[in-house]
Ligand SMILES: Nc1ncnc2c1ncn2[C@@H]1O[C@H](COP(=O)(O)OP(=O)(O)O)[C@@H](O)[C@H]1O
């Protein structure tokens with residue numbers, strides 16, 4: 001089966017007078033039909049630009065994108081009919097009720113009045129907004145407004161759904177409600193490409209994740225496989241009064257340690273497993289004023305740090 005989204009050699013340079021920004025730098029990516037795919041990266045990584053090009057809102061400098069086998073630059077209207085989009089900046093019609101937002105969207109995509117009415121009602125049910133049919137968007141909570149955005153985006157039953165930071169700024173409970181809805185859509189056969197800067201969202205929600213930084217895809221795989229590739233079963237943070245290079249050497253020599261990096265007031269240590277690690281590190285750090293040792297499971301954060309030397313969350 002051909003991929004639902006095929007991105008090849010995609011490049012975007014924004015030219016602002018003397019300043020030019022290479023926002024997307026030769027990205028290649030394929031998202032399979034029915035896949036829930038995440039683009040994970042920090043602010044400014046190029047996520048929104050990539051989604052903007054896929055959804056015909058931004059013109060690429062080079063490369064091409066096919067959504068449901070349609071070239072988005074060559075045939076934007078036909079491509080748009082196959083996709084639902086929720087942009088990073090929410091765009092509900094504030095003068096229309098929840099029901100009307102859905103109804104007019106359905107009409108815009110060519111449904112007759114009766115079909116559009118039925119579809120709006122069905123979506124309000126599906127997205128747990130049935131009791132808000134007559135409410136204006138400004139009166140909705142952040143989580144509800146986001147559910148309405150997604151409902152509207154899938155109103156015309158697109159094959160592919162693009163969600164740019166779908167849970168940014170939502171409280172944890174609303175975030176989980178959005179995850180559940182996205183999972184339901186995927187279970188119904190929809191392909192989903194979402195962007196996020198939340199590690200947990202990429203890790204827990206997505207089938208596959210591409211980590212993006214400075215417009216480049218650094219790595220792409222399932223969350224489990226990405227963590228395995230990080231080459232660490234455990235990550236230890238060691239805080240000391242005196243973070244001397246000599247201590248780094250001692251830590252590096254411990255059994256099972258695959259990497260040591262300086263952090264503020266100490267070191268981050270990657271190791272194969274936790275057995276005996278903390279006591280051995282504590283002994284090694286004794287002469288350096290040991291203050292604290294913390295062990296953690298590796299996460300996609302670990303993968304990001306290993307690839308870039310920086311932390312993803314700021
Ligand atoms: N319209 C624009 N004009 C100029 N630069 C832009 C524009 N949009 C984004 N950029 C720049 O491109 C880079 C990538 O931005 P963006 O795609 O929004 O990243 P993300 O969504 O990952 O935060 C950033 O350096 C940003 O400042």
Ligand SMILES: [Mg+2]
Pocket residue numbers: 047048049088164165
């Ligand atoms: Mg963005």
